[in-house]
Amino acid sequence: MAPGAAPAALLALLVLLGTLLPGSGGAEISIHPPKAIIPRGGSLRVNCSISCDRKTTFGLETVLNKEEVSRGPNWKVFELSDVQEEINPLCYSNCHGEQIVASMNLTIYWFPERVELARLPLWQPVGEELNLSCQVSGGGPRHHLSMVLLRGEEELDRQPVGKEEPAEVTFMVQPRREDHGTSFSCRWELDLRSQGLELFQNTSAPRKLQTYVLPSTDPHLEAPPVVEVGSRWPVKCTLDGLFPASDAEVYLVLGDQKLESNITYNGDSVLAEAWTEENEEGTHSLRCSVSLGEKIRRTRGSVTMYSFPLPTLTLSPPEVSEWTTVTVECVTRDGAVVRLNGVSAEPPGPRAQLKLNVSADDHGSNFSCSAALKIAGQEVHKIQTRELHVLYGPRLDQRDCLGNWTWQEGSEQTLKCAARGNPIPKLNCSRKGDGASLPIGDLRPVTREVAGTYLCWATSARGGVTREVVLNVLYGQNILDIVIPVVAVTLILGTLGTAGYIYNYQRKIQKYELQKAQKEAALKLNAQSTPP
Known part of the structure; x- marks a missing residue:
């Protein structure tokens, strides 16, 4: 039997006997207070009083530290000190040689030494069940001790604390998005209000919970399927439905090289963008990884790097005189197909050629x-252009220099007269009689002094050409001198045209009537020759 168990058993036996055996001659014993609650390690004064008609022995039986502090003929006061255990003390008496006892209901209370919320996971998925463990050491009596789970200041649940030491109380919660960054804590409550005391409580240090949502879909990776060696090209990776998106980490990797990315967040979405360059031909792997909490989503792709130089376009010779034959040839790498001036080679291949006899036009x-090459299911194109230079002598015709201008004096006009040719010819126009130059350009206003007939000649290293042009300026009587002949000519031409139309019309009528008469005669002749 453990130490201290024998005295406790003896006291229990005495109590039992005191309740079963009748007292002697009406002898009684009492204990005060009959019920007490004190903190562990505290002290308490107990009064034992008897009523017996003769002198007898009486006292207080307990294993607790006791000291008699006062007495009278039929009472004694004892002080219990450093009370550590809940052992009920007994007042006893031997009256008339018989044992009588009275017991006290003693309750010891003490506060827990430690309360702690067990470590939370670094990240917790939203909606998944999470067990939160509150650990408490010490404290009693346990049937008055309970544990409360707090979310911030909100009480989520409470449970009684068991008798094990240390005790652990587990709560189950389903974290929400709004619980991200919220503090959780444990609070023990020792409720002694039924014992005439108060509600004692203490709260553990809080722990913050980080919740997250990572969708089951993979990130969306955007990159060109084929890229030319040496060129810079963009890579984008996006994922929607994240929470909190700002805590997501995104990695872009080309081959085994991590790309420098610019990451932006918008609501529940994340976007990573990078520009990169690769100088090695072939197919390279491309990966995008988005991690949040303890999970990760990946997408894989590839990009094919190619080298495809511009096709070679030659004009032979590149500069020729008009009416000379020029050979145009287009050549590209093997495996590609060329088109020369939009026309495919026959048969399709890497070379095309045409010949033409060139003119000034x-x-x-x-x-x-244009060269086309298929790479990884994609068709890429390269285009090369060349300009043909044709050497030809000066041209000075109506499209370059109208040659006959009639303008009203005082009006604002622009006189255009130019020569064509390669090399560009030099143009000189002078008026007959006085050699004045033709006023090419803006005439603001037109004056009668510029009127006249001019002789223009254009010259270059490839020859020359001349043309006569007239500039008329209408003013005063000059208008009638010009307009009347023009009107007269117009009337004459109109009269001749009308007469010709009438003559032709009459001829057509006569021809029609002749053909009609011939047809009627032929019908009449056929009718006479037919037998009855």
Whole structure:
């Protein structure tokens, strides 16, 4: 039997006997207070009083530290000190040789030494069940001790604390998005209000919970499927439905090289963008990883790097005299197909050629060579252009210099007269009689002094050409001198035209009537020759 168990058993036996055996001659014993509650380690004064008609022995039986502090003929006061255990003391008496006892209901209370919320996971998925453990050491009596789970200041649940030491109380919660960054804590409550005391409580240090949502979908990776070696190209990776998106980490990796990314957040979405360059031909892996909490989502892709130089376009010779044959040739790498001026080679292949006899109108013509190559299911194109230069002598015709201008004096006009040719010819126009130059350009206003007939000549290293042009200026009587002949000529031409129309119309009528008469005669002749 453990130490202290024998005295306790003896006291229990005495109590039992005191309740079963009748007292002697009406002898009684009492204990005061009959019920007490004190803190562990505290002290208490107990009064034992008897009523017996003769002198007898009486006292207080307990294993607790006791000291008699006062007495009278039929009473004694004892002080219990450093009370650590709940052991009920007994007042006893031997009256008339018989044992009588009275017991006290003693309750010891003490506060827990430690309360702690067990460590939370670093990240907790929203909606998944989470067990929160509150650990408490010490404290009693346990049937008065309970544990409360707090979310901030809100009480979520409470449970009684068991008798094990240390005790652990587990709560189950389903965290929400709004619980991200919220503090959780444990609070023990020792409720002694039924014992005439108060409600004692203390709260653990809080722990913050981080909740997150990572969708089951993979990130969306955007990159060109084929890229030319040496060029810079963009890579984008996006994922929607994250929470909190700002805590997500995004990585872009090309081959085994992590790309420098610019990451932006918008609501529940994250976007990573990078520009990169690769100088090695071939297919390279491309990966995007988005991690949040303790989970990660990945997307894989690839990009094919290629080298495809511009096709070679040659004009042979590149500068020729008009009416000379020019050979145009387009050549590209093997495996590609060329089109020369929009026309495919026959059969399709990496080379195309055409010949043409050039004229002045071909000067400045552009020839294009388009090469197409299929790479990783994609068709890429390269285009090369060349300009043809045709050498030809000066041209001075109506489209370059109208040659006959009639303007009203005082009006504002622009006189245009230019020569064509390669090399560009030099143009000189002078008026017959006085050699005045033709006023090419803006005439603001037109004056009668510029009227006249001019002789223009254009010259270059490839020859020359001349043309006569007239500039008329209408003013006063001059208008009638010009207008009347013009009107007269117009009337004459109109009269002749009308007469010709009438003559032709009459001829058509006569021809029609002749053909009609011939047809009627032929019908009549056929009718006479037919037998009855």
